[in-house]
Amino acid sequence: MTIAPDSARQGSPQYQAMREAVVQMGDALPGKFEITKEGIVHDMMAPVGPHELTALRVRKRLEKVMPEELVAHTGTPDVEDEPGGIMRHPDIMVIAEVDMEVQASFDPRTLIAAVEIVSRSNPDNDWTGKTRDYPLLGIPIYAIFDPRTGTGAVLSDIHSTPEGPRYATRKDFVYGEDVTIADWTISTEGLPRYQ
Template sequence: MTVAPDDSRQSSTPYTAMRGVLESLDDTVPGKFEISKQGIVHDMMSPGRPHVFTAGLIGRRLERVMPEGIWAVAGEPDVEDEPEGIMRRPDVMVIALDEMEGEGSFDPRTLIAAIEVVSQSNPDNDWVGKMREYPLMGVPVYAVFDPRTGTGAVMSDIHATPDGPRYATRKDFVYGEDVTVADWTISTEGLPRYAG
């Protein structure tokens, strides 16, 4: 579900108003909140076991092949591009350890890759919204794993288009194949699927 910003607040930008709304809802409303160019995105269902398990497996598999000093981090904090008015929370972020120091949200331009596990309740958020916004935020590699279909894609090579920055390269995969995210190749064998 996407909620449009309330433009009635004159003292703040629509983005800061939405950020304030999210802070007031913190820990009181179930689900996951993000801010897209279209407004607040609320994934009403908290991630279930297959979603969390997939993110965990991907992170662990990446960390086994990445060099010391590069991490695959799950969960919070957010990745925020305030000038663009976007705040996202990737399921897994590939980032250098040095970039993890400090407080607050991560600068999206410090990420090596953002990885999303498609939500059962809001798949367009990952396949459409984030596909459009991650290149705008400067995230160089975006990987999508879809437990609904047992497929996914890795996008890279940001380039300018009349509609704004987009990924020029897309490599699709099916579960069971090896997949390369940034510079590291992992197996997708045994990743869980959503039931029914």
Template sequence: MTTLRYQAMRDAVQSLDDTVPGKFEITREGVVHDMRAPSSPHELTAARVSRRLEKLMPDGLLAHTGAPDVEDESQGILRLPDIMLIAEADMEGQGSFDPRTLIAAVEIVSRSNPDNDWVGKMRDYPLLGVPVYAVFDPRTGTGAVLSDIHQTPAGPRYATRKDFVYGEDVTIAEWTVSTEGLPLYA
């Protein structure tokens, strides 16, 4: 993707952010628009996982939910993880976070666009240098933690995948949390 094309998409996303519902992200294929506001099970899962992680993490590290996004203009990618494991010091300053400063990205699968989390972000996060990617899927009560970025002919990909079922403990980066009591979509 050219810098000009990426900047045009970035400008369009910024102009739509406050006027069109949902959230926008940019991939090499173009703009991804999740039109629905996150549901209660989505937000509750993010809150519970974030709190469980923060209880275990040392001072100075956060399991941050919210803005801003992570962006690598040279790759033509802008993503907004549901939870970012990141050092407070790496959150200082203006603009997007540097994705290479993330310890891990955690996504709660959207009911309206599951391929964004299971396909698109699984492709984009290793390109951005995010070392660990955890996916929680309230549709099925399952998930996966991906790690160990390696090079493939199609570009960087995760080499290790550990699947889990809600109710089991799951390790994200250095911290193991319970998935007990995480809600499912009705």
């Protein structure tokens, strides 16, 4: 659910007010809050078992095949482009450990890939909003795992369009197939589905 206007830019009173609201609401209310080009998005439901188990299995599988200096991070902080007025929190961030040595939000341009497990309560946030925002943030690879359908997609090759940067390449997959995220191929066998 989007709950604020998109007129915010970094340094603007609107963006600062939304950022403060996200911090305050995040401490007091369940779910996840992010700032997008359209305003504040609230994924009202706390992640459920299949969501968290998918994130865990994908993270572990990626870390088995990536170089040791890279991690598939599932914690905080957010990634934020203050000048663009966007603050997002991917379920998994593929990033160099050295790029995590920051005091505030991660620079989204240091991410190698963002991975999302589609939320049952707000799938459009992952399939539409983040498909728009992640290329704006400069995140080169965006992988989506959808436990609702047992399918997913890997988006890559950012290019310019009249509406702004967008992913040019989309490779769909179904659970059970191998999937390549950046330079690493992992299995999607045994990933849970929502009931």
